[in-house]
Amino acid sequence: MIDNSDAARQLAEITGHAFADDPFNSWVFDTRMAMETVFQAEARHIYLPRGRTEIIDNKAAMMWLQPGTSKDLSLFAGMTLLGRLLRHGGTRTVRRALQAARALRDAFPDEPVTYLYTIAVRPTAQGEGLGGHLMRRFVADCHAAGSAGWLESSNPGNHGFYRSFGFETRDVITIAPGAPPMELMCRPATPSGSPV
Incomplete structure (x- = not known):
């Protein structure tokens, strides 16, 4: 059993590795270290204590929140993160990260959703079925909550995968x-007790 700080570090490292070529994250973050700094802070302060996470053999990882769970950092954690982000990415990264956070917050749906923050498979482990395993876990959680699923994606190469699990583009x-477009994708709610 790993403790929260080790789990946060592992979630960040797997996700940073998998997202190294992600169009949106590449635009926001000038370095992988800056990207992993954000993933680690959010894993530690949001997804591990309030949400759900899964790590498979240090190859794949996922972070998500059930409906009604806040995805906001505390003031202290937010200020600490900004300081680290400034150190690892510079002022442009901080500015872009704040722009992105504001825009995604404004675009977030009003209805209760199960929110998929990240699903990541290391490039060396792709093709082993790990992403499908994680996504089935997420869909089962949506089903149990009777809620819609929500995610944001800037990588067109992933959109077919999400569509195969019932996600549809709601907006772009x-x-x-200069920022790459971000697809806002929703999986309609399946009432609890009916087939997924």
Whole structure:
């Protein structure tokens, strides 16, 4: 059993490795260290204590929240993260990260949703079925809650995978000039007790 700080570090490292070529994250973060700093802080302060996480053999990981769970950092954790982000990414990274956070918060649906923050498989482990395993776990949680599923994706290569699990594009937004488009994807709610 690993403790929260080790789990947060592992979640961040797997996710940072998997997202190294993600269009949106590459635009926001100038370095992988800056990206992993955000993933680690959010894993430690949001997803491990309030949400759900899964790690498979240090190859794949996922972080998500059930309906009604806050995805906001405390003021102290947020200020600490900004300081670390400034150190690892510089002022442009901080500015872009704040722009992205504001835009995604504004685009978040009003209805209760099960929110998939990250699903990540290391490039060396892709093709082993780990992403499908994680996504089935997420869909089962949506089903148990009777809620819609929600995610944001800027990587067109992943959209077919999400669609195969019932996600549909609800909107496409652009955070700022030069930023890659972000697809906002929703999986309609399946009432509890009916087939997934």
